Amino acid sequence: MSELISGIIPAVDGIRAYKEFLQTDLEKCVLMNVHLALLESCFASAEKYNKQIILHIDRITGLADDEAGAEYVLQKYHPTGGISIKPSVILTMKRKRVKAIQRIFLIDSFALSKSAEAVKHTEPDFIEVMPGICGDLTPLLKEKLGENLIAGGLIPDIAYAEKLLCDFKAVTMSLEKLKRG
Secondary structure: OOOOOEEEEEEEOOOHHHHHHHHHOOOOOOEEEHHHHHHHHHHHHHHHHHHEEEEEEEEEEEEOHHHHHHHHHHHHHOOOOEOOHHHHHHHHHHHHHOEEEEEOOOOOHHHHHHEEEHHHHHOOEEEEOOOOOOOHHHHHHHHHOOOOEEEEOOOOHHHHHHOOOOOOOOOEEEHHHHHHH
């Protein structure tokens, strides 16, 4: 399995969706909205099914989404990567040598400017741009944020996701939309 974060990656929301993901031929997922107490079984089944987990650190129920929480799950479970909006969590991931994906929300030019400052400080491996339907802004985004961009959020279907892959390293979209395919 490739360690590179690329292609269309399903965002798996909750344990029920995670069990569905395990039955697919997809290699990796973004796991979110799962209780901390279930992570051990999630990572055990990922190993059994030869899958990789990118853990959305900010959206694990029962886990503080801070440096200590990130350090705990990274040391215990060794995910392929992690996602967070918090610079301190991104820096923790980098220290632990886990692929760090900094999520940013583009609501206006001020948000883009502040996000560019944060990215300059943290130097994440990838930047997930929300909403992902901002494909027309790709030249500006690459100028301000760099080349390792992931599109996420509001991706309507696989055809749209595939078009985005021309400009983005990866696209995250719900497993449900991928299954409708």
